Amino acid sequence: MHFLLAVLFPLSCFLGLSGAPVLSWPPSSSACESDLNSDGVVGLSDLLVMLSHFGDHCEDAPPEPIEWPLIQFSELHYNPSSSQGSDSEFEFLELYNSDTANVILSGWTLSEGLNMSFPEGATIAAGEFVVITTAPLTYAGLGYPVYDWGSGGLNNSGELIALRAPDGSVVESVAFSDTGEWDTAPDGQGPSLERLFLTGDPHSAFTWSASVSSGGTPGQANSLWLD
Numbered sequence: 001m002h003f004l005l006a007v008l009f010p011l012s013c014f015l016g017l018s019g020a021p022v023l024s025w026p027p028s029s030s031a032c033e034s035d036l037n038s039d040g041v042v043g044l045s046d047l048l049v050m051l052s053h054f055g056d057h058c059e060d061a062p063p064e065p066i067e068w069p070l071i072q073f074s075e076l077h078y079n080p081s082s083s084q085g086s087d088s089e090f091e092f093l094e095l096y097n098s099d100t101a102n103v104i105l106s107g108w109t110l111s112e113g114l115n116m117s118f119p120e121g122a123t124i125a126a127g128e129f130v131v132i133t134t135a136p137l138t139y140a141g142l143g144y145p146v147y148d149w150g151s152g153g154l155n156n157s158g159e160l161i162a163l164r165a166p167d168g169s170v171v172e173s174v175a176f177s178d179t180g181e182w183d184t185a186p187d188g189q190g191p192s193l194e195r196l197f198l199t200g201d202p203h204s205a206f207t208w209s210a211s212v213s214s215g216g217t218p219g220q221a222n223s224l225w226l227d
């Protein structure tokens with residue numbers, strides 16, 4: 001009985017007998033709305049098309065995830081040498097825009113080790129860099145955009161830092177360290193930690209190395225850039 005109802009009810013809908021609108025799914029290119037297979041005739045084959053979809057759920061499909069442009073961590077100066085100055089005066093991190101278009105960073109954030117939101121109007125040009133630091137006066141006026149991450153700093157033993165798009169999704173993260181396979185020269189000896197490969201895993205020690213020059217290359221291409 002249940003099966004009979006299950007067949008007859010959609011059939012009555014299909015034929016317009018219940019007073020409900022005649023089904024027009026899937027969209028038909030025929031002059032007849034009920035010509036579901038668009039063969040020019042409303043027939044049994046149209047009914048079979050409809051029955052093949054019996055039980056389908058018709059809620060809205062979940063939204064497609066947004067594909068955010070790839071903005072990447074390119075340099076970390078987490079422990080400036082004491083001869084350069086204090087961490088709070090010279091620490092910075094650098095981001096690189098690998099995309100072919102300028103990207104508006106308003107609403108983007110740094111999270112985990114740092115807690116920072118890019119201000120209204122913040123932009124990173126295609127193929128260019130921005131510097132984020134707790135000491136914007138140190139790096140301002142040198143030809144590249146500088147943003148202030150506010151209080152706090154980069155841990156001298158390493159930590160996780162994530163870059164998030166306005167919807168909160170992580171575009172890229174890095175978990176740097178000063179032990180194991182990681183180059184130790186950036187840990188207070190002068191160089192920064194520069195990315196060697198944009199295509200490399202940002203969590204891998206082999207994707208990074210010490211900058212050639214003390215203090216690194218803020219706002220500019222890294223001294224060793226292998227891709």
Ligand SMILES: [Ca+2]
Pocket residue numbers: 078079080087091153154155156
């Ligand atoms: Ca530090």
Ligand SMILES: [Ca+2]
Pocket residue numbers: 079080081082085086087188
């Ligand atoms: Ca230091």
Ligand SMILES: [Ca+2]
Pocket residue numbers: 074075094216217218219220221222
């Ligand atoms: Ca650089």
